Amino acid sequence: MTGALTGAVTGVVRRRRSPGLRAGVTLSFTLGASALATLAALGTHAVTREHLLDQRERSALRQVFADASSVRDGLRTAGLPPGDVLAAVSPPDGSDLLVRRQGRWYSSSLEVGAADVPAGLREAVGSGSAAVAWSRVDGRPVLAVGVPLPAVDAQYYEISGTGELARTLDAVRAALAAFALSTAAGGALLGVWASGRAVAPLHAVARTAARIAGGEPGTRLPPTDDPDLTTIVGSFNSMVDALEEQIQREARFSADVSHELRSPLTTLTTSVALLQRRREELPPRSQRALDLVSRELERFARTLDDLLELGRLESGAGARERVRVDAAVLARQALDGSGREAVPVRASGAAPVRVDAQQLGRALVNLFDNADRHGEGLVAVQVQRAGARVRVLVDDAGPGVPPAERQRVFERFARTGSRGSLPGSGLGLSLVAESVRAHDGAVRCTASPAGGARFVVELPADDTAGVGA
Secondary structure, eight states, rough: HHHHHHHHHHHHHHHHOOOOHHHHHHHHHHHHHHHHHHHHHHHHHHHHHHHHHHHHHHHHHHHHHHHHHHHHHHHHSSSSOOOHOOOHHOOOOOOOOEETHHHEEEOSSSSOOOGGOOOOHHHHHTTOOEEEEEEETTEEEEEEEEEEEEGTTTTEEEEEOOOOOOOOHHHHHHHHHHHHHHHHHHHHHHHHHHHHHHHHHHHHHHHHHHHHHHTOOOOOOOOOOOOOHHHHHHHHHHHHHHHHHHHHHHHHHHHHHHTTHHHHHHHHHHHOOOOOOHHGSSSSHHHHHHHHHHHHHHHHHHHHHHHHHHHHHHHTOOOOOOOEEHHHHHHHHHHHHTTTTSSSEEEEEEEEEEEHHHHHHHHHHHHHHHOOOOOOSSEEEEEETTTTTTEEEEEEEOOOGGGGGTTTTTTTTTGGGGGGGSOOOOOHHHHHHHHHHHHEEEEEEEEESSSEEEEEEEEEEEEOOOOOO
């Protein structure tokens, strides 16, 4: 069940390709802040521009009315040419003056003439109304203002540059753009913070689930004062409690059943041993039956031992004192203890590990038995040091395990491929996986360079000096 939970967590992680919740929340905050900042900037720019243009027009009209009064008075003076009248006027810097009288145009500048006065402005002033018009002269923005002078039968125009106003509006636009960008950046930062706060409970659940799947079934989510999370925390912890209770109940049931089978198994073993001593007195047919019973009884005993060990591991009662030992020495002891003295152990340097020597030795023997029973014989055992890990490699001479079945062989009672027709309980490799996992290690099946199957046991290296076995 723990393995299934680990597989589910791994599957979720592998399927997670699209942007997650945190990226979505951050993007939503960024887009929202950008939209609001853009709307605010556009509105502010429109209002500011309208206000500045209106002020500029009002100021220009006041100035033009004052200058037009001076021009009118000058034109009333008998014999004074319009050019001299314009020269006597003092307009703002950058302004050009024009007068139209009796169909002729007079200008205070050689660069500005009648062609620079917008046609619409001429029509408005010709109809007897003062008017303003925004235009461009030689590529520069200008404001043209016209005033009729009916007392002297003339029209007065004043064209002034608006470069300063344009620069002011450019500065306003730059400031508003900077405001919009900074607001968008602030929205992104706020989104990062808010998304972090939003997914923090999910990360806590994921970490807790990973710890539970990693062999810490007592891990729970801490209590919270957040009313929105109280129900989630309580439901999760209740679910884990129920799951742990179910696992322990199943482990206790398995252990109890296995233990209860011990007595009849001992009786049967004793009876078969007694019959074996009188084997020669039995007819051939009975001898064959006795051999069959003896083999099945031995197989049953091994299965029962495996079930007891698995139950002990799952119930948490499998913790025994761990000692520091070299993995090569442990592998050599497992080989010698199982009658495989001829199989060499190749080691490349020291490979210290801290383990329950009895439990891990049993796991190695199960790997050796698996190689002999299903892999056409144990070929070699290697011990390697790989950084902070120690690897024990067990190679057999068989056809190997198909890639699609290399994970399934560690399931209980799994009998894949040709293994289904061979003797065995199907618990040996499952017991290996549980034992290695109890030591914070991992075991996997791969292909041997020699062509058979290779089982790799990885354990944490123990470089603690001065700790004896």
